[in-house]
Amino acid sequence: MPDTQNAILLAAFGSRLPGAEASLDAIRARAAELYPDWRVETALTSGTVRRHKGAHTSQGQSPEDILKGLQRQGVKRLAVQSLHVIPGDEYKSLERLVAGLSASQAGPQGFEGISLGRPLLGNAADVRLVAQTLLTVLPPARKPGEAVLLMGHGTRGRANGVYQDLADELRALDPLVLIGALEAEPGLAAKVDELRSLGASTVHLMPLLFARGVHATRDMAGEGKNSWRAGLTNAGFACETHVKGAGEQPALADIWLAHLREAVERLSA
Numbered sequence: 001m002p003d004t005q006n007a008i009l010l011a012a013f014g015s016r017l018p019g020a021e022a023s024l025d026a027i028r029a030r031a032a033e034l035y036p037d038w039r040v041e042t043a044l045t046s047g048t049v050r051r052h053k054g055a056h057t058s059q060g061q062s063p064e065d066i067l068k069g070l071q072r073q074g075v076k077r078l079a080v081q082s083l084h085v086i087p088g089d090e091y092k093s094l095e096r097l098v099a100g101l102s103a104s105q106a107g108p109q110g111f112e113g114i115s116l117g118r119p120l121l122g123n124a125a126d127v128r129l130v131a132q133t134l135l136t137v138l139p140p141a142r143k144p145g146e147a148v149l150l151m152g153h154g155t156r157g158r159a160n161g162v163y164q165d166l167a168d169e170l171r172a173l174d175p176l177v178l179i180g181a182l183e184a185e186p187g188l189a190a191k192v193d194e195l196r197s198l199g200a201s202t203v204h205l206m207p208l209l210f211a212r213g214v215h216a217t218r219d220m221a222g223e224g225k226n227s228w229r230a231g232l233t234n235a236g237f238a239c240e241t242h243v244k245g246a247g248e249q250p251a252l253a254d255i256w257l258a259h260l261r262e263a264v265e266r267l268s269a
Contacts, residue, residue, distance in 0.1 A: 023247025154184025
């Protein structure tokens with residue numbers, strides 16, 4: 001049985017789509033196997049998704065709700081692992097929450113230790129590792145000369161520059177592997193120009209998103225006129241879509257789990 005004084009919280013953005021939990025379920029199972037003496041909980045950072053799930057469900061509760069509940073239940077050591085891709089707004093909110101709990105942990109209900117694991121692309125070394133790892137999970141049906149376009153979510157401010165850092169690393173490894181952002185720049189239009197300059201005629205679309213949610217299934221691979229698939233097809237490219245979430249790719253999940261291991265180790269230092 002897990003030690004009730006040790007807990008892990010896996011925090012993901014979440015998705016409203018049925019079946020999108022596959023990424024979170026897979027990582028939770030692996031974390032429970034890696035840390036059999038630790039209690040493993042999950043939470044979703046998106047308020048919109050939580051409202052859809054419903055407050056009566058475990059996935060309808062916020063990270064703050066889960067963390068305060070663990071505090072009341074006597075958990076003393078807590079590792080919080082971000083399952084976000086970049087250190088954007090959702091991660092920063094989680095970071096502030098953990099910092100606030102760390103500052104107020106004095107007293108009988110306070111944590112003796114709390115540690116936050118960084119997101120997938122948390123620093124420059126992560127960017128290099130993720131670029132190398134992505135080349136191992138590209139579609140096996142891809143033929144020489146065919147391009148791969150990864151869809152990232154995009155965010156505001158400096159954190160969005162992580163996508164450009166990753167694009168630079170990918171370009172050095174395979175110039176036909178590109179990444180664009182759904183809700184920031186560089187968007188699809190810039191990627192179409194880049195694909196044309198590379199002479200590509202076939203493009204494989206993949207999400208660099210934790211789960212196969214609405215963005216992957218509708219905005220990237222959907223049949224609607226505004227999807228990336230439609231945009232590429234209208235631009236004259238043959239397009240193949242692959243909607244598996246990054247969290248469902250064991251090689252990428254390994255990186256999140258490595259960050260969790262570092263967070264757990266800091267609690268034992």
